[in-house]
Amino acid sequence: MLKFFSGVLALVLATGCSANQQTEVSGVTQNEKPAHHGDGVFRNLYLSDDAKPGTFSFLKARFFDEQDWPQEPQNYSQFWQPTPPDVVQHAGSSPQATLIGHSTVLLQYQGITILTDPIFSDRASPFSFAGPKRYTQTSLSLADLPAIDAVVISHNHYDHLDVETVQALGNNTLWIVPLGLKDWFAQFDVTNVVELDWWQHYLLKGVEIQALPSQHWSRRSMFDTNKSLWASWAFKWPDFTAWFGGDTGYNDVQFKEIGDALGQVDLAMIPIGAYEPRWFMKYHHVNPHEAVKIFKDINAQSAFGIHWNTFVLTAENIDEPPLALSQALQLNQINPDRFQAINIGATWTVDQLAGNATVPE
Template sequence: MIIFWRSLALIIVVGLAVTGCSSMKPYMESPQYDEASKRFQHPAGYRNDKGFFDLLGLAGAFFTREKDPAERDGFPLRDPAAQPPATDGTDVTWIGHASLLFRHGGVSVLTDPVFSERASPFRFSGPKRVVPAAYTPESLPHVDIIVISHAHYDHLDMPSLRRLAVEQPDIRVIVPLGLAHYVRRAGFTDVTEIDWWQTDQRDGVDVTATPVRHWASRTPFDRNRTLWAGFMITFRDGYRFYFAGDTGYSADFTATRERLGAPDFAAIPIGAYEPRDFMRESHCTPEEAVQIFRDLDAGSAVAVHWGTFKLTLEPLAEPPVRLRAALAEAGIAERRFRALTHGERWNLGQSGN
């Protein structure tokens, strides 16, 4: 608990400094931007009425919890280099948490790249990996495109971006409104901000930001000053890959399918959902992830956002168990929506959809 209070104090100090010197421009042209509060918002609102002392209570429960066995023992890790790439050129490798390397038609897409030991602004405190990242920025194969879903530390990690920019500085990076200055500060120059339903079109690959039910912050004082998003990536041959980022359940996924078409492949989060009264607005359960899969009418999907960092109170190993049960209940073959081993590469030509 002493570490928790020290970390909280440091977050407040850092937050005041960052907020005080921030020159974030307003985004009055965005339908998601509320000029009165100078914050982005979801059209359905955010129905979480928990206050500061509720959050302290949750933090206390987290730091005094019985240790999860997976925090000690971790999970298996496969070496991506030991697995052959897909013969048809379409595969996905789970690096860990929300980080994926997806490849189709000679184009490689990296999602929410986080390679650091902790998902935190501090090296000494915060959620720590229970499994090493399957790649390092130095061992990562060629990347053409990076998409970053939002500002939270388990999705936007500045040390990882800095290391990536040293290795591959010419990557095309697409982010929601308000995040470009972080990515440029890390060393990338080809950076594009887009709003929900806007598309960055280039070299035969269209990247469209889509609405999801979440929120964003990096300090206690900048909540929703930047936008959050999922992404639909459409390749030259019409193949569609959808990355949900981080989200609670909402009607957004039906709207995405109706507006952009059903994805051939999707990455859908299944973890960080307990306690439910805190998390239902921003993190879906495995059962809700299956409903998202159905709303999107996805050909196949991979589960992300589980088993890497201990972020919430459910056991780390629980999400894929509940996912398999939910798929069985819905009559969906497990081979269509898989929870991979860390580092596992899935040849999507063998997805069986």
């Protein structure tokens, strides 16, 4: 019985799904408290307060909904390939992005290496014995990673912010996080941390890293819901812009605002998994059809899917996201080469961007 309730708690928390570096934080000055800042918590601007997920809703979705959740497969290798370490250790002069697993991406350009939402643990959980278990391995080990200039965190759920990985990387890299997370890192003696609010910028060796809105929530325990912020992220070189969606639901305002602000996104990393049942997940996790809406709203030229093919977090079949993405692209008359469900371990390169084109109507 204890194991059962420990497992439930782990699932609830997980699915809620260097000092020598140049530092510069800037953003629009606010004369009043920003609208997404509540009374001691953060809030979504386009959701009612009663739309936030709750424990009882999760239990209903997990154990009493008519839609069964898939089992974690054994020795699963579909949509997976190893990443040769040389690919990331000796990145070329063009932009490249390697999907290491789940939402962990290694973005490299002009000698700058950025890592997103790294999780190398076997479970996305506060426990080592319960909670969502990895069924596809990372395509690289921590030891195979190149030197990391910065790690960007979208929010504090266990499948995006992993204690073991944080401790392994420690102060050897710069952590760029949403508001409210710096104190969390301090408990592990990780102090090389910069917090940003939505629309604030950080300048890293000439690359502008900007926190941008998303529609999600945060929680590490039963008592800290929404006390830290969630965010998507833009990475802006003079001639190349990438966007990382983290975890998000869809609304028809904020992503269009992001598109207007960025002008054009050369590469977008957009979540395509963990979305069923819709009555429970729709406010905070996009499905592939909504992922395509985001692709269009932010003016993305090329994209690949993240947040799938790693953990059983929700009820859709584990091989469903790429099929649903293909259908959504066809309905929107978008060339499927522009938005792909690439394998874990695959590396996106700028050559893919050059070859992409919209299917004519």
